[in-house]
Amino acid sequence: MKKITVFSALQNEFSGLIGQISSSLSGFFKRYPRPVFSLMVILLGISTLLCFTLLRMESKKAPQEKKALLKVESGLNKIGTTVSRLRRTLEIREALKVLLTKDTLSTQDSLLMAGMITELERASHEKNN
Numbered sequence: 001m002k003k004i005t006v007f008s009a010l011q012n013e014f015s016g017l018i019g020q021i022s023s024s025l026s027g028f029f030k031r032y033p034r035p036v037f038s039l040m041v042i043l044l045g046i047s048t049l050l051c052f053t054l055l056r057m058e059s060k061k062a063p064q065e066k067k068a069l070l071k072v073e074s075g076l077n078k079i080g081t082t083v084s085r086l087r088r089t090l091e092i093r094e095a096l097k098v099l100l101t102k103d104t105l106s107t108q109d110s111l112l113m114a115g116m117i118t119e120l121e122r123a124s125h126e127k128n129n
Contacts, residue, residue, distance in 0.1 A: 089123055092116045 002008075011018075029036055099105065099113050 085123055085126070089120060092120055 096113065096116055099109055102109065105113070
């Protein structure tokens with residue numbers, strides 16, 4: 001059994017039309033070989049000219065893409081900073097909970113607690129800005 005593919009179905013459907021187009025193009029190329037060759041050489045020259053002149057110009061999309069990448073990178077940096085601040089805040093709160101569960105506080109504990117509270121207030125102020 002022959003395997004049916006899209007290409008074979010198209011070939012079966014349009015084989016007559018493809019044959020007509022092929023024979024007429026072949027006849028045209030045999031009747032006018034010089035103009036066809038000249039046209040091919042001209043198109044090749046135009047293609048080469050465009051390749052080394054117009055298409056060599058710097059595209060304006062590259063700086064825009066770089067700006068977009070910088071914005072994404074700065075956003076990721078901000079996320080990383082926020083996560084580290086949040087982690088530090090959680091550490092301070094846990095340490096404060098430990099200090100608050102003590103029955104008596106030494107002067108060192110009081111100073112440590114005051115420093116932690118100041119740091120929490122500073123982090124809260126930075127977050128709002």
